[in-house]
Amino acid sequence: MYSLLSKLFQQFKRRFFYLLSRYTLYFSDQFNYLQPTIQLPFVWFGGYYTGFFVHPTYxxxxxxxxxxxxxDDxxxxxxxxxxxxxxxxxxxPTPYSIQWISSxxxxxxxxFFPFGISDKTVLTNFYLPKEHGFISGSEELQSNVDGAKSIQVPMKKLVDIMSDLHHQQIDLLKLDIEGSxxxxxxxxxxxxxxxxxxxxxFHDRFFDDGSKKTEETIRNLNEHGFEIFAVSHSLEEVSFINRNYAY
Known part of the structure; x- marks a missing residue:
């Protein structure tokens, strides 16, 4: 009974904050670029802080x-x-994550593959978090990592990863890569x-010009046929559909 009530409460809380984020979007010009531009059904998958809205139809x-x-999630x-x-x-490619998933x-x-995604295929610097107890590092030198603490990790372009795995297309791509x-x-x-x-x-909070970065990237996605269909209550997890596969 407790687990059921807990699940119902989490669903209610998620719905409440989603509606609150809708209010923020519709009544604030600051976040106009996050407005959904296409209406599709969507479902939340994953934990409260680690999930995303997904269009499940296909x-x-x-x-x-x-x-x-x-x-670690x-x-x-x-x-x-x-x-x-x-x-x-x-x-x-994060050492903690590699160790965690092996357990x-x-x-x-x-x-699982112990390397990351980048705009190039290379062995490169990977910066570790500043704060003890934090997990996620980044190839990007941003405010949440320590420029003096880095390791070398393998990174690959998506096209090279797909070639290695013999894939021609991707149905769903999830990116939670700490500013990269x-x-x-x-x-x-x-x-x-x-x-x-x-x-x-989008980790715009890690950069002084983060909102500009996010807006420019969304514009680029729009120009390449991707439209926003859902946004999380935090306004950070954003879901895009390729117009060619929307219906």
Missing amino acids: LNKDSIIYCFGVG ISFELEIISLFDCNIYSFD QNIPNQVQ EYRVLDEILESQIPIHQIVVE
């Missing part, structure tokens, strides 16, 4: 799903698998990779 057991940024992946019974390819009893549908999403998305769009759906956490 996902199935044969869908190809890439998730970049694991941390694969609830997004597990909920997708529980509904669609599909394979998910997860990636994270978990994960389903066979989750295939801006350059990565620019490279992905330039490569013209067939992607049906992108869900991304």
Whole structure:
């Protein structure tokens, strides 16, 4: 009974904050660029702070799903698998995440790779978090990482990863990569990779010009055929659909 009540409360809380975010968007010019531009059904997958809205209509057991940024939470992946019974390819070069996932009893549908995504395929500096107890590092030198604490990690372009895994297209791409999403998305769009759906956490809070970065990236996504269909209550997790696969 307690678990059911807890789940109902979490659903109510998520709905409340989603409606609050709608109010913020519609009555504040500051966030006009986050306005959804297409109406589609969507479902929240993952934890309260680690999930995303997804358009589920065309996902199935044969869908190809890439998730970049694991941390210590694969609830997004597990909920997708529980509904669609599909394979998910997860990636994270963070030492803590690699160690954490090796200690978990994960389903066979989750295939984990200990490298990250970048706008180039290279062994590069990866900056670790400033604060003790924080997990996520970044290739990007941003306010949440320590420029004096870095390690070398392998990073790959998406097109090279897909080639290695023999994939021609992606049904759902999740990006939670701590500020590197801006350059990565620019490279992905330039490569013209067939992607049906992108869900991304924008870490504009890590940069002085973060809002400008996010607005410019969303404009670039729009110009390449992607439209916003849902935004989280924090206004950071944004979900895009490729217009060619919207209906």
